[in-house]
Amino acid sequence: MVDDKLTLLAGAAPAARLWVESLDSDGQGVAHSADGKVVFIEGALPFESVSVRVNRRKNNWEQGTLVQLHKASSQRVEPGCLHFGLHAGACGGCKMQHLHSTAQVAVKQRVLEDGLWHLGKVKPEQILRPIEGPTWGYRYRARLSVRHVRKKGTVLIGFHERKSSYVADMKSCPVLPASVSNLLLPLRSLIQSLDAVETCPQIELACGDAVMALVLRHLAPLTEADLARLKTFAQQHVAVGVQWWLQSKGPETVQLLEDSAQELSYALPEFGITMPFRPTDFTQVNPQINRILVSQALRLLAVQKGDRVIDWFCGLGNFTLPLATQAGQVLGVEGSETLVQRARHNYIKNKATAPVYQALCDTNFVARNLFEMTPALLVQDGSAERWLIDPPREGAFSLVRALADLYQQSNGAEGVETTPGAAAWTPPQRIVYVSCNPATLARDAGLLVHEAGYRCRSAGVINMFPHTAHVESMAVFDRVDPLTSTQR
Structure with missing residues (x-):
């Protein structure tokens, strides 16, 4: 069924010659027609001259098909897969194989920065170097x-x-x-x-590593x-x-189907951790990037030996267990009781085999609906010097909203209900937020900076999915005096 606000053009419309200005967040070329409408062109790249046949129109934008390439971008490359392209039957798994990998990362960086500013009114003080790895054979x-x-x-x-x-x-x-x-x-x-x-x-x-x-x-x-x-x-x-x-x-x-001596698992060798998992559990698609990601997240979190750390949306313990090699105490919080049990099992197994120099600290896990967090639940989970947040695409709005409410209470804001025990609770000095959706990161970053008393110290992209438009990223937030914040 066709949306009544959307017109599908019948027949062969004449091709228009356009100049491609940029890429959108979905990896499509963006141009403007003679009458000023935005035209999205799949397969076109910035700074290319192309002929386009418009096949879909709305009031203020059009969707076009690339008919002819007159002037190619210097960043255009030969795709590495014979199934990639605009031809009939082409695979839809990748969207940007025709763009040089360095340029792909630059596009994702722009999507991150634009989202933080336009949606959250947040500008990171520093842009982190992109986390990159192999661009082929990465999808496990x-x-x-x-x-x-x-x-x-x-x-x-x-x-x-x-x-x-x-x-x-x-x-x-x-x-x-x-x-x-x-x-x-x-x-x-x-x-x-x-x-x-x-x-x-x-x-x-x-x-996994062997299965x-x-x-x-x-x-x-x-x-x-x-x-x-x-x-x-x-x-x-x-x-x-x-x-x-x-x-x-x-x-x-x-x-x-059959019992096996080989266990489905992956290793984080820097921390001496082995993570068993079931095939339906969430694990990162790209194991090489995941190892770098965990290492950088912990480095940016700057955990001290006596710190208490909370890992929100902890899953199987991908961050929790490495954190336990550095902190004084760790709490992993996850929405699924089944995952909490599996994370606890992984912790016990690794604690029993860890060498003395990588001993795991006291670590607990709790099941909590993280999409219905309240200031009272934050107080119940206790203070921590460091937070690591790694939510799904929906982001962590409820968690960040509860943190902002406690901040407003501490400032004596009018009309804000006081939470019992809040006076003895202290917010984290640093938060590292790992995101798989730049839009929800921008929303939550805006709340942290403008309502919860934090500054965005740094942010950068993680090229978890090369050749796709999917943007993973990481941002670091530090606690500051709200009067000195430059982002308010």
Whole structure:
């Protein structure tokens, strides 16, 4: 159904020649038409002269298709994947393979800075050097769609086609580890051989340091013959650590097909930490970047041996356990009781094996709905010198709002209800905020700076997802006297 405010143009509209000025936050070229309307052009880059056919219009913007490239940007490069592009059937997993990787990071940095200023009215005092790593073979997690195409007598496994619900005909994928990319065609043959070929819509990939977990979603019970085929496939690819997990319904039904001596886990060697996880648990897509991210976050947090630190949205303990090697006491807070139990298990396991020079301090975990935080709950969780916040895309508004309310109470603001015990509670001197959504970071940063008594000391991007428009970032906030803040 077409939005009545949106007109889809029928027929072949004449192409217009335009000059591309910039990229938007979705990786599209931005130009202006002769009548001043903004035109978004997929596949176009800044400082390019292009011919564009407009195929979608609204009152103040248009969507165009790149018809011809007259003058190419010096930052345009040959894509590293044969499935990338604007052609029919192109994979929609990446959006910026045609842009040099250095320029990709610069675009993400601009998105971060523009968002902080326009949405939060915050300007970092310092821009951090981008966190970068390999741009190929980095994606250790992926959700691959499966489709049996009867007419062609084949099975497709991969990401969706660009702007489509169809599955791309992928024979390889250079952003996946080579060991995974090399399995795409064998997996197609395997699924095609199953009795359940019509009822297996998805394979979820989760790679650890030594194990490649493949979670097969099946909508009907698998036959004994199918189970045997899966086991044979795992045996044939034991060198790359293939493990089959089966999912019949929701995530709680995920079960390992065969017992294995190898555990799905990843290491943080700088801190002597090993993190076991289940394939449906949240872990970072890019393990190389995650190691750098954890190291830099702790360096920026500048934890002292006697400090108490709270890790909000702690998950499995990705930051909590490394923090426990440096702090005096750590509290990990997470919304899921199941994740809290798993984080506690990871802590106990690592504490038992940690060498003396990396001993883990006293660490507790608590389940809390972090989207319904209140000043009273903050007081209940106790004071801490340092906070680390690593929320999902929704951000940490409720948590930051509660912090701001306590700040307003301490300043005697009118109309603010006093929280019992707040007088003895002290706010953190430093906050490191790790974000996967620049818009919610900007919103929360504005609240921290303008209502909670902090200054934005620094911020920078994390290139967690090369060749995509996805922006991960980190910002550091220091407690200040509100009268001396330059950002108020």
